Amino acid sequence: xxxxxxxxxxxxxxxxxxxxxxxxxxxxxxxxxxxxxxxxxxxxxxxxxxxxxxxxxxxxxxxxxxxxxxxxxxxxxxxxxxxxxxxxxxxxxxxxxxxxxxxxxxxxxxxxxxxxxxxxxxxxxxxxxxxxxxxxxxxxxxxxxxxxxxxxxxxxxxxxxxxxxxxxxxxxxxxxxxxxxxxxxxxxxxxxxxxxxxxxxxxxxxxxxxxxxxxxxxxxxxxxxxxxxxxxxxxxxxxxxxx
Amino acid sequence: xxxxxxxxxxxxxxxxxxxxxxxxxxxxxxxxxxxxxxxxxxxxxxxxxxxxxxxxxxxxxxxxxxxxxxxxxxxxxxxxxxxxxxxxxxxxxxxxxxxxxxxxxxxxxxxxxxxxxxxxxxxxxxxxxxxxxxxxxxxxxxxxxxxxxxxxxxxxxxxxxxxxxxxxxxxxxxxxxxxxxxxxxxxxxxxxxxxxxxxxxxxxxxxxxxxxxxxxxxxxxxxxxxxxxxxxxxxxxxxxxxxxxxx
Numbered sequence: 376x377x378x379x380x381x382x383x384x385x386x387x388x389x390x391x392x393x394x395x396x397x398x399x400x401x402x403x404x405x406x407x408x409x410x411x412x413x414x415x416x417x418x419x420x421x422x423x424x425x426x427x428x429x430x431x432x433x434x435x436x437x438x439x440x441x442x443x444x445x446x447x448x449x450x451x452x453x454x455x456x457x458x459x460x461x462x463x464x465x466x467x468x469x470x471x472x473x474x475x476x477x478x479x480x481x482x483x484x485x486x487x488x489x490x491x492x493x494x495x496x497x498x499x500x501x502x503x504x505x506x507x508x509x510x511x512x513x514x515x516x517x518x519x520x521x522x523x524x525x526x527x528x529x530x531x532x533x534x535x536x537x538x539x540x541x542x543x544x545x546x547x548x549x550x551x552x553x554x555x556x557x558x559x560x561x562x563x564x565x566x567x568x569x570x571x572x573x574x575x576x577x578x579x580x581x582x583x584x585x586x587x588x589x590x591x592x593x594x595x596x597x598x599x600x601x602x603x604x605x606x607x608x609x610x611x612x613x614x615x616x617x618x
Numbered sequence: 619x620x621x622x623x624x625x626x627x628x629x630x631x632x633x634x635x636x637x638x639x640x641x642x643x644x645x646x647x648x649x650x651x652x653x654x655x656x657x658x659x660x661x662x663x664x665x666x667x668x669x670x671x672x673x674x675x676x677x678x679x680x681x682x683x684x685x686x687x688x689x690x691x692x693x694x695x696x697x698x699x700x701x702x703x704x705x706x707x708x709x710x711x712x713x714x715x716x717x718x719x720x721x722x723x724x725x726x727x728x729x730x731x732x733x734x735x736x737x738x739x740x741x742x743x744x745x746x747x748x749x750x751x752x753x754x755x756x757x758x759x760x761x762x763x764x765x766x767x768x769x770x771x772x773x774x775x776x777x778x779x780x781x782x783x784x785x786x787x788x789x790x791x792x793x794x795x796x797x798x799x800x801x802x803x804x805x806x807x808x809x810x811x812x813x814x815x816x817x818x819x820x821x822x823x824x825x826x827x828x829x830x831x832x833x834x835x836x837x838x839x840x841x842x843x844x845x846x847x848x849x850x851x852x853x854x855x856x857x858x859x860x861x862x863x864x865x
Contacts, residue, residue: 615673
Protein backbone atom coordinates (compact mmCIF):
# COMPACT_ATOMS: atom_id res chain seq x y z
CA UNK A 376 0.00 0.00 0.00
CA UNK A 377 2.79 2.40 0.91
CA UNK A 378 4.36 1.63 -2.47
CA UNK A 379 1.16 2.43 -4.37
CA UNK A 380 0.87 5.81 -2.68
CA UNK A 381 4.60 6.45 -2.97
CA UNK A 382 4.54 5.90 -6.73
CA UNK A 383 1.45 8.02 -7.22
CA UNK A 384 2.86 10.89 -5.16
CA UNK A 385 6.22 10.78 -6.89
CA UNK A 386 4.62 10.78 -10.33
CA UNK A 387 2.11 13.50 -9.57
CA UNK A 388 4.86 15.74 -8.18
CA UNK A 389 6.61 15.43 -11.52
CA UNK A 390 3.37 15.99 -13.42
CA UNK A 391 2.94 19.44 -11.87
CA UNK A 392 4.63 22.25 -13.82
CA UNK A 393 5.28 24.08 -10.54
CA UNK A 394 7.64 21.30 -9.46
CA UNK A 395 9.77 21.80 -12.55
CA UNK A 396 9.82 25.56 -11.99
CA UNK A 397 10.93 25.11 -8.42
CA UNK A 398 13.59 22.57 -9.39
CA UNK A 399 14.90 24.92 -12.07
CA UNK A 400 14.97 27.84 -9.65
CA UNK A 401 16.76 25.77 -7.04
CA UNK A 402 19.41 24.64 -9.53
CA UNK A 403 19.88 28.21 -10.69
CA UNK A 404 20.34 29.58 -7.18
CA UNK A 405 22.64 26.76 -6.24
CA UNK A 406 24.84 27.08 -9.33
CA UNK A 407 24.98 30.85 -8.86
CA UNK A 408 26.31 30.43 -5.32
CA UNK A 409 28.61 27.67 -6.50
CA UNK A 410 30.24 29.92 -9.08
CA UNK A 411 30.38 32.91 -6.72
CA UNK A 412 31.99 30.78 -4.03
CA UNK A 413 34.49 29.34 -6.47
CA UNK A 414 35.37 32.79 -7.73
CA UNK A 415 36.03 33.98 -4.16
CA UNK A 416 38.18 30.95 -3.50
CA UNK A 417 40.24 31.44 -6.64
CA UNK A 418 40.93 35.05 -5.69
CA UNK A 419 42.34 34.18 -2.29
CA UNK A 420 43.95 30.93 -3.39
CA UNK A 421 47.36 32.53 -3.88
CA UNK A 422 47.39 33.82 -0.30
CA UNK A 423 46.09 30.53 1.02
CA UNK A 424 49.02 28.61 -0.46
CA UNK A 425 51.38 30.64 1.76
CA UNK A 426 49.54 29.51 4.90
CA UNK A 427 50.49 26.38 6.76
CA UNK A 428 47.58 23.91 6.95
CA UNK A 429 45.51 25.98 4.51
CA UNK A 430 41.79 25.14 4.14
CA UNK A 431 41.16 23.07 1.00
CA UNK A 432 38.55 23.41 -1.69
CA UNK A 433 36.10 21.11 0.07
CA UNK A 434 35.86 23.10 3.26
CA UNK A 435 35.95 26.47 1.51
CA UNK A 436 33.52 25.73 -1.31
CA UNK A 437 31.53 22.55 -0.69
CA UNK A 438 30.68 22.99 2.99
CA UNK A 439 29.30 26.56 2.72
CA UNK A 440 27.34 25.51 -0.35
CA UNK A 441 25.44 22.83 1.54
CA UNK A 442 24.60 25.55 4.06
CA UNK A 443 23.06 27.56 1.24
CA UNK A 444 21.27 24.46 -0.06
CA UNK A 445 19.86 23.80 3.41
CA UNK A 446 18.54 27.35 3.67
CA UNK A 447 16.98 27.37 0.20
CA UNK A 448 15.38 23.96 0.80
CA UNK A 449 13.99 25.19 4.11
CA UNK A 450 12.10 27.86 2.19
CA UNK A 451 11.06 25.67 -0.74
CA UNK A 452 9.97 22.52 1.10
CA UNK A 453 6.72 24.07 2.45
CA UNK A 454 5.73 24.74 -1.18
CA UNK A 455 6.05 21.03 -1.90
CA UNK A 456 4.51 19.77 1.33
CA UNK A 457 1.47 22.05 1.15
CA UNK A 458 0.15 19.98 -1.72
CA UNK A 459 0.44 16.63 0.02
CA UNK A 460 -2.75 16.65 2.07
CA UNK A 461 -4.23 20.17 2.18
CA UNK A 462 -4.60 20.32 -1.59
CA UNK A 463 -6.21 16.89 -1.71
CA UNK A 464 -8.72 18.14 0.83
CA UNK A 465 -9.44 21.28 -1.16
CA UNK A 466 -9.82 19.37 -4.43
CA UNK A 467 -12.07 16.85 -2.69
CA UNK A 468 -9.86 13.95 -3.71
CA UNK A 469 -9.04 13.22 -0.09
CA UNK A 470 -12.30 11.32 0.15
CA UNK A 471 -10.86 8.68 -2.20
CA UNK A 472 -8.10 7.97 0.31
CA UNK A 473 -10.30 8.28 3.38
CA UNK A 474 -12.80 5.72 2.05
CA UNK A 475 -10.10 3.33 0.78
CA UNK A 476 -9.11 0.33 2.89
CA UNK A 477 -5.74 1.77 3.92
CA UNK A 478 -4.48 2.89 7.30
CA UNK A 479 -3.53 6.45 8.19
CA UNK A 480 0.06 5.26 8.68
CA UNK A 481 0.24 4.03 5.08
CA UNK A 482 -1.19 7.27 3.73
CA UNK A 483 1.27 9.43 5.66
CA UNK A 484 4.32 7.25 4.98
CA UNK A 485 3.48 6.82 1.29
CA UNK A 486 3.13 10.54 0.75
CA UNK A 487 6.15 11.41 2.87
CA UNK A 488 8.45 8.94 1.13
CA UNK A 489 7.21 10.10 -2.30
CA UNK A 490 8.21 13.67 -1.52
CA UNK A 491 11.45 12.62 0.14
CA UNK A 492 12.43 10.73 -3.03
CA UNK A 493 12.00 13.91 -5.06
CA UNK A 494 13.96 15.99 -2.55
CA UNK A 495 16.71 13.37 -2.52
CA UNK A 496 17.02 13.80 -6.27
CA UNK A 497 17.44 17.54 -5.77
CA UNK A 498 20.20 16.97 -3.23
CA UNK A 499 21.84 14.41 -5.52
CA UNK A 500 21.84 16.89 -8.41
CA UNK A 501 23.50 19.55 -6.26
CA UNK A 502 26.06 17.05 -4.97
CA UNK A 503 26.94 16.12 -8.53
CA UNK A 504 27.65 19.78 -9.20
CA UNK A 505 30.00 19.96 -6.21
CA UNK A 506 31.71 16.76 -7.34
CA UNK A 507 32.71 18.41 -10.62
CA UNK A 508 35.39 20.13 -8.50
CA UNK A 509 37.13 16.76 -8.41
CA UNK A 510 38.10 17.35 -12.04
CA UNK A 511 40.53 20.06 -10.95
CA UNK A 512 41.44 19.36 -7.34
CA UNK A 513 41.44 16.79 -4.59
CA UNK A 514 38.21 16.60 -2.64
CA UNK A 515 37.65 15.40 0.91
CA UNK A 516 34.83 12.95 0.18
CA UNK A 517 34.40 12.16 3.88
CA UNK A 518 33.47 15.77 4.55
CA UNK A 519 31.21 15.88 1.48
CA UNK A 520 29.40 12.74 2.64
CA UNK A 521 28.91 14.12 6.12
CA UNK A 522 27.54 17.35 4.63
CA UNK A 523 25.31 15.36 2.34
CA UNK A 524 23.92 13.28 5.19
CA UNK A 525 23.34 16.43 7.22
CA UNK A 526 21.45 18.26 4.51
CA UNK A 527 19.43 15.13 3.73
CA UNK A 528 18.40 14.70 7.36
CA UNK A 529 17.55 18.38 7.62
CA UNK A 530 15.42 18.10 4.48
CA UNK A 531 13.68 15.00 5.82
CA UNK A 532 12.93 16.88 9.06
CA UNK A 533 11.46 19.93 7.33
CA UNK A 534 9.43 17.66 5.03
CA UNK A 535 7.93 15.90 8.07
CA UNK A 536 7.13 19.27 9.64
CA UNK A 537 5.52 20.50 6.41
CA UNK A 538 3.48 17.32 6.07
CA UNK A 539 2.06 17.85 9.54
CA UNK A 540 0.99 21.40 8.67
CA UNK A 541 -0.53 20.10 5.45
CA UNK A 542 -2.59 17.63 7.50
CA UNK A 543 -3.81 20.42 9.79
CA UNK A 544 -5.69 22.47 7.21
CA UNK A 545 -7.55 22.36 3.92
CA UNK A 546 -5.91 25.52 2.59
CA UNK A 547 -2.56 24.73 0.92
CA UNK A 548 -1.35 28.30 1.33
CA UNK A 549 -2.03 28.25 5.08
CA UNK A 550 -0.13 24.97 5.31
CA UNK A 551 2.82 26.50 3.43
CA UNK A 552 2.97 29.63 5.57
CA UNK A 553 2.54 27.70 8.80
CA UNK A 554 5.37 25.33 7.96
CA UNK A 555 7.57 28.18 6.75
CA UNK A 556 6.97 30.21 9.91
CA UNK A 557 7.86 27.32 12.19
CA UNK A 558 10.90 26.34 10.09
CA UNK A 559 12.06 29.93 10.23
CA UNK A 560 11.48 30.04 13.99
CA UNK A 561 13.53 26.88 14.44
CA UNK A 562 16.26 28.35 12.29
CA UNK A 563 16.29 31.51 14.43
CA UNK A 564 16.71 29.38 17.57
CA UNK A 565 20.12 28.52 16.17
CA UNK A 566 21.28 32.01 17.11
CA UNK A 567 20.33 31.41 20.75
CA UNK A 568 22.38 29.48 23.24
CA UNK A 569 22.26 26.29 25.29
CA UNK A 570 18.92 24.47 25.35
CA UNK A 571 17.35 26.83 22.82
CA UNK A 572 20.06 26.09 20.34
CA UNK A 573 19.76 22.36 20.96
CA UNK A 574 16.17 22.54 19.71
CA UNK A 575 17.14 23.93 16.33
CA UNK A 576 17.66 21.42 13.51
CA UNK A 577 20.13 23.84 11.95
CA UNK A 578 22.44 23.66 14.98
CA UNK A 579 22.59 19.88 14.58
CA UNK A 580 23.15 20.29 10.87
CA UNK A 581 26.09 22.62 11.48
CA UNK A 582 27.91 19.92 13.42
CA UNK A 583 27.55 17.57 10.49
CA UNK A 584 28.49 20.32 8.09
CA UNK A 585 31.88 20.58 9.80
CA UNK A 586 32.37 16.84 9.41
CA UNK A 587 31.24 15.68 12.84
CA UNK A 588 28.66 12.90 12.84
CA UNK A 589 27.58 12.17 16.40
CA UNK A 590 24.86 9.86 17.67
CA UNK A 591 23.22 12.80 19.45
CA UNK A 592 22.68 14.62 16.16
CA UNK A 593 21.40 11.52 14.39
CA UNK A 594 19.04 10.80 17.29
CA UNK A 595 17.76 14.39 17.22
CA UNK A 596 16.83 14.17 13.53
CA UNK A 597 15.26 10.71 13.91
CA UNK A 598 13.19 11.98 16.83
CA UNK A 599 12.16 15.16 15.01
CA UNK A 600 10.95 13.18 11.98
CA UNK A 601 9.23 10.53 14.08
CA UNK A 602 7.39 13.13 16.18
CA UNK A 603 5.91 15.01 13.22
CA UNK A 604 5.06 11.88 11.25
CA UNK A 605 3.29 10.33 14.21
CA UNK A 606 1.46 13.58 14.93
CA UNK A 607 0.21 13.58 11.32
CA UNK A 608 -0.83 9.94 11.57
CA UNK A 609 -2.71 10.61 14.80
CA UNK A 610 -4.46 13.61 13.31
CA UNK A 611 -5.65 11.71 10.25
CA UNK A 612 -6.63 8.66 12.25
CA UNK A 613 -8.66 10.81 14.61
CA UNK A 614 -10.34 12.60 11.71
CA UNK A 615 -11.32 9.30 10.10
CA UNK A 616 -12.67 8.09 13.43
CA UNK A 617 -10.72 4.84 13.29
CA UNK A 618 -8.91 3.07 16.09
CA UNK B 619 -34.44 -17.63 1.93
CA UNK B 620 -33.79 -13.87 1.62
CA UNK B 621 -30.44 -12.72 0.23
CA UNK B 622 -27.73 -11.92 2.83
CA UNK B 623 -27.54 -8.42 4.28
CA UNK B 624 -24.53 -6.55 2.87
CA UNK B 625 -24.96 -3.15 4.50
CA UNK B 626 -26.65 -2.40 7.79
CA UNK B 627 -26.74 0.97 9.49
CA UNK B 628 -28.16 1.34 12.96
CA UNK B 629 -29.32 4.60 14.57
CA UNK B 630 -26.95 6.88 12.69
CA UNK B 631 -26.87 10.42 14.07
CA UNK B 632 -24.68 13.33 13.10
CA UNK B 633 -24.57 16.93 14.26
CA UNK B 634 -23.02 19.87 12.44
CA UNK B 635 -22.49 22.24 15.32
CA UNK B 636 -25.79 22.26 17.16
CA UNK B 637 -27.88 21.34 14.14
CA UNK B 638 -28.82 17.70 13.84
CA UNK B 639 -28.20 16.81 10.19
CA UNK B 640 -28.93 13.10 10.41
CA UNK B 641 -31.25 11.91 13.13
CA UNK B 642 -31.48 8.26 14.08
CA UNK B 643 -31.34 6.78 10.59
CA UNK B 644 -31.34 2.99 10.29
CA UNK B 645 -31.32 1.05 7.06
CA UNK B 646 -30.56 -2.35 5.62
CA UNK B 647 -29.48 -3.42 2.20
CA UNK B 648 -29.49 -6.97 0.84
CA UNK B 649 -27.43 -8.47 -1.94
CA UNK B 650 -28.97 -7.77 -5.32
CA UNK B 651 -30.99 -4.81 -4.10
CA UNK B 652 -31.03 -1.23 -5.35
CA UNK B 653 -32.05 1.28 -2.70
CA UNK B 654 -32.93 4.88 -3.53
CA UNK B 655 -32.34 7.62 -0.98
CA UNK B 656 -34.68 10.55 -1.59
CA UNK B 657 -35.20 13.90 0.01
CA UNK B 658 -35.09 17.65 -0.56
CA UNK B 659 -31.84 19.58 -0.64
CA UNK B 660 -30.27 19.56 2.81
CA UNK B 661 -32.32 16.58 3.99
CA UNK B 662 -29.14 14.74 5.03
CA UNK B 663 -28.74 12.38 2.06
CA UNK B 664 -25.08 13.10 1.32
CA UNK B 665 -24.15 13.11 5.01
CA UNK B 666 -25.82 9.72 5.45
CA UNK B 667 -24.00 8.30 2.42
CA UNK B 668 -20.67 9.68 3.63
CA UNK B 669 -21.17 8.00 6.99
CA UNK B 670 -22.04 4.72 5.25
CA UNK B 671 -18.88 5.01 3.14
CA UNK B 672 -16.68 5.70 6.15
CA UNK B 673 -15.49 9.17 5.17
CA UNK B 674 -17.46 10.83 7.97
CA UNK B 675 -17.66 9.49 11.49
CA UNK B 676 -21.18 9.15 12.87
CA UNK B 677 -21.88 11.01 16.10
CA UNK B 678 -23.53 7.84 17.29
CA UNK B 679 -24.75 4.61 15.75
CA UNK B 680 -22.90 1.96 13.81
CA UNK B 681 -22.44 0.72 10.27
CA UNK B 682 -21.72 -2.86 9.23
CA UNK B 683 -20.53 -3.75 5.75
CA UNK B 684 -20.53 -7.46 4.89
CA UNK B 685 -20.56 -8.18 8.64
CA UNK B 686 -17.50 -6.02 9.33
CA UNK B 687 -18.01 -3.10 11.70
CA UNK B 688 -16.89 0.08 9.95
CA UNK B 689 -15.49 1.57 13.18
CA UNK B 690 -13.78 -1.55 14.53
CA UNK B 691 -12.52 -3.16 11.29
CA UNK B 692 -12.40 -0.21 8.90
CA UNK B 693 -10.02 -1.82 6.45
CA UNK B 694 -12.01 -5.02 5.91
CA UNK B 695 -15.28 -3.10 5.75
CA UNK B 696 -13.99 -0.47 3.32
CA UNK B 697 -12.58 -3.16 1.01
CA UNK B 698 -16.20 -4.22 0.34
CA UNK B 699 -17.30 -0.68 -0.50
CA UNK B 700 -17.22 1.47 -3.60
CA UNK B 701 -18.15 5.13 -3.18
CA UNK B 702 -18.89 7.95 -5.59
CA UNK B 703 -19.25 11.21 -3.62
CA UNK B 704 -21.26 14.19 -4.82
CA UNK B 705 -18.17 15.64 -6.43
CA UNK B 706 -16.16 12.81 -8.05
CA UNK B 707 -12.70 12.52 -6.41
CA UNK B 708 -10.54 12.85 -9.52
CA UNK B 709 -6.89 13.80 -9.94
CA UNK B 710 -7.09 16.12 -12.90
CA UNK B 711 -3.46 15.65 -13.87
CA UNK B 712 -3.70 11.86 -14.21
CA UNK B 713 -4.70 9.81 -17.22
CA UNK B 714 -7.92 7.82 -16.97
CA UNK B 715 -6.17 4.43 -17.04
CA UNK B 716 -3.54 5.43 -14.48
CA UNK B 717 -6.18 6.86 -12.17
CA UNK B 718 -8.41 3.79 -12.35
CA UNK B 719 -5.44 1.48 -11.76
CA UNK B 720 -4.46 3.60 -8.76
CA UNK B 721 -8.01 3.33 -7.39
CA UNK B 722 -7.94 -0.44 -7.94
CA UNK B 723 -4.60 -0.81 -6.15
CA UNK B 724 -5.87 1.30 -3.26
CA UNK B 725 -8.73 -1.17 -2.93
CA UNK B 726 -6.34 -4.12 -2.91
CA UNK B 727 -7.07 -5.66 -6.28
CA UNK B 728 -4.48 -8.40 -6.90
CA UNK B 729 -1.86 -7.31 -9.50
CA UNK B 730 -2.74 -10.23 -11.79
CA UNK B 731 -6.36 -9.10 -12.02
CA UNK B 732 -5.68 -5.39 -12.56
CA UNK B 733 -5.85 -5.44 -16.36
CA UNK B 734 -9.11 -7.42 -16.47
CA UNK B 735 -10.79 -5.27 -13.83
CA UNK B 736 -9.69 -2.09 -15.62
CA UNK B 737 -11.07 -3.33 -18.92
CA UNK B 738 -14.39 -4.34 -17.38
CA UNK B 739 -14.83 -1.05 -15.50
CA UNK B 740 -14.07 0.97 -18.61
CA UNK B 741 -16.40 -1.13 -20.70
CA UNK B 742 -19.22 -0.78 -18.17
CA UNK B 743 -18.87 3.00 -17.95
CA UNK B 744 -18.27 3.62 -21.67
CA UNK B 745 -14.68 4.78 -21.22
CA UNK B 746 -12.96 2.40 -23.63
CA UNK B 747 -11.89 5.19 -25.98
CA UNK B 748 -10.43 7.61 -23.45
CA UNK B 749 -8.00 5.55 -21.39
CA UNK B 750 -5.03 7.75 -22.35
CA UNK B 751 -6.74 11.12 -21.88
CA UNK B 752 -6.02 13.45 -19.00
CA UNK B 753 -8.97 13.58 -16.61
CA UNK B 754 -8.84 17.38 -16.45
CA UNK B 755 -9.49 17.57 -20.19
CA UNK B 756 -12.62 15.39 -20.12
CA UNK B 757 -16.11 16.86 -20.20
CA UNK B 758 -18.18 16.86 -17.02
CA UNK B 759 -20.19 13.86 -18.15
CA UNK B 760 -17.07 11.83 -18.83
CA UNK B 761 -15.55 12.90 -15.52
CA UNK B 762 -18.70 11.63 -13.83
CA UNK B 763 -18.25 8.32 -15.66
CA UNK B 764 -14.64 8.07 -14.44
CA UNK B 765 -15.98 8.75 -10.93
CA UNK B 766 -18.45 5.90 -11.27
CA UNK B 767 -15.73 3.64 -12.73
CA UNK B 768 -13.44 4.24 -9.71
CA UNK B 769 -16.30 3.27 -7.40
CA UNK B 770 -16.83 -0.11 -9.04
CA UNK B 771 -13.45 -1.08 -10.45
CA UNK B 772 -12.67 -3.38 -7.50
CA UNK B 773 -16.10 -5.05 -7.89
CA UNK B 774 -17.26 -4.27 -4.35
CA UNK B 775 -20.21 -5.94 -2.66
CA UNK B 776 -21.78 -2.56 -1.89
CA UNK B 777 -21.75 0.42 -4.23
CA UNK B 778 -22.71 3.83 -2.85
CA UNK B 779 -23.52 6.49 -5.44
CA UNK B 780 -24.32 10.10 -4.51
CA UNK B 781 -26.35 11.58 -7.37
CA UNK B 782 -24.69 9.49 -10.08
CA UNK B 783 -26.55 10.95 -13.06
CA UNK B 784 -25.96 14.64 -12.35
CA UNK B 785 -24.47 16.46 -15.33
CA UNK B 786 -25.03 13.66 -17.83
CA UNK B 787 -26.89 13.92 -21.11
CA UNK B 788 -30.06 11.84 -21.64
CA UNK B 789 -28.27 9.01 -23.45
CA UNK B 790 -25.63 8.81 -20.75
CA UNK B 791 -28.34 8.85 -18.07
CA UNK B 792 -29.97 5.88 -19.76
CA UNK B 793 -26.65 4.03 -19.97
CA UNK B 794 -25.81 4.70 -16.33
CA UNK B 795 -29.27 3.54 -15.25
CA UNK B 796 -28.80 0.31 -17.18
CA UNK B 797 -25.42 -0.06 -15.52
CA UNK B 798 -26.90 0.43 -12.04
CA UNK B 799 -29.59 -2.12 -12.82
CA UNK B 800 -26.89 -4.53 -13.98
CA UNK B 801 -24.83 -3.88 -10.82
CA UNK B 802 -27.93 -4.57 -8.79
CA UNK B 803 -27.90 -8.16 -10.04
CA UNK B 804 -24.57 -9.02 -8.44
CA UNK B 805 -24.00 -6.48 -5.68
CA UNK B 806 -26.03 -4.01 -3.64
CA UNK B 807 -26.41 -0.42 -4.70
CA UNK B 808 -27.52 2.56 -2.68
CA UNK B 809 -27.98 5.83 -4.51
CA UNK B 810 -29.29 9.28 -3.75
CA UNK B 811 -31.20 11.26 -6.34
CA UNK B 812 -33.72 14.02 -6.96
CA UNK B 813 -35.18 12.37 -10.04
CA UNK B 814 -38.35 10.45 -9.30
CA UNK B 815 -38.43 8.56 -12.57
CA UNK B 816 -34.92 7.34 -11.80
CA UNK B 817 -36.17 5.83 -8.55
CA UNK B 818 -39.18 4.36 -10.27
CA UNK B 819 -37.10 2.77 -13.01
CA UNK B 820 -34.15 1.33 -11.18
CA UNK B 821 -34.78 1.05 -7.43
CA UNK B 822 -36.38 -1.86 -5.59
CA UNK B 823 -36.87 0.12 -2.42
CA UNK B 824 -36.78 3.74 -1.38
CA UNK B 825 -36.08 5.70 1.77
CA UNK B 826 -37.25 9.28 2.05
CA UNK B 827 -35.36 11.58 4.39
CA UNK B 828 -36.61 14.87 5.70
CA UNK B 829 -34.65 17.08 8.06
CA UNK B 830 -32.40 14.14 8.80
CA UNK B 831 -35.19 11.72 9.70
CA UNK B 832 -36.54 8.74 7.82
CA UNK B 833 -40.16 9.55 6.98
CA UNK B 834 -40.73 6.68 4.57
CA UNK B 835 -39.05 3.34 4.07
CA UNK B 836 -40.58 0.72 1.82
CA UNK B 837 -40.79 -0.77 -1.63
CA UNK B 838 -41.43 1.25 -4.76
CA UNK B 839 -44.79 -0.49 -5.10
CA UNK B 840 -45.84 0.94 -1.75
CA UNK B 841 -44.97 4.41 -2.97
CA UNK B 842 -46.95 3.75 -6.11
CA UNK B 843 -49.99 2.39 -4.31
CA UNK B 844 -52.05 5.57 -4.21
CA UNK B 845 -50.61 7.56 -7.07
CA UNK B 846 -47.33 7.91 -8.96
CA UNK B 847 -44.03 8.11 -7.09
CA UNK B 848 -43.63 11.85 -7.60
CA UNK B 849 -47.01 12.73 -6.07
CA UNK B 850 -46.34 10.37 -3.17
CA UNK B 851 -42.99 12.04 -2.56
CA UNK B 852 -44.55 15.50 -2.58
CA UNK B 853 -47.37 14.36 -0.30
CA UNK B 854 -44.96 12.71 2.17
CA UNK B 855 -42.54 15.62 2.30
CA UNK B 856 -45.27 18.24 2.66
CA UNK B 857 -45.19 17.75 6.41
CA UNK B 858 -42.23 18.00 8.74
CA UNK B 859 -41.29 14.93 10.75
CA UNK B 860 -43.08 16.48 13.76
CA UNK B 861 -46.31 16.93 11.78
CA UNK B 862 -46.12 20.69 11.14
CA UNK B 863 -46.31 21.88 7.50
CA UNK B 864 -42.94 22.20 5.75
CA UNK B 865 -41.99 25.40 3.96
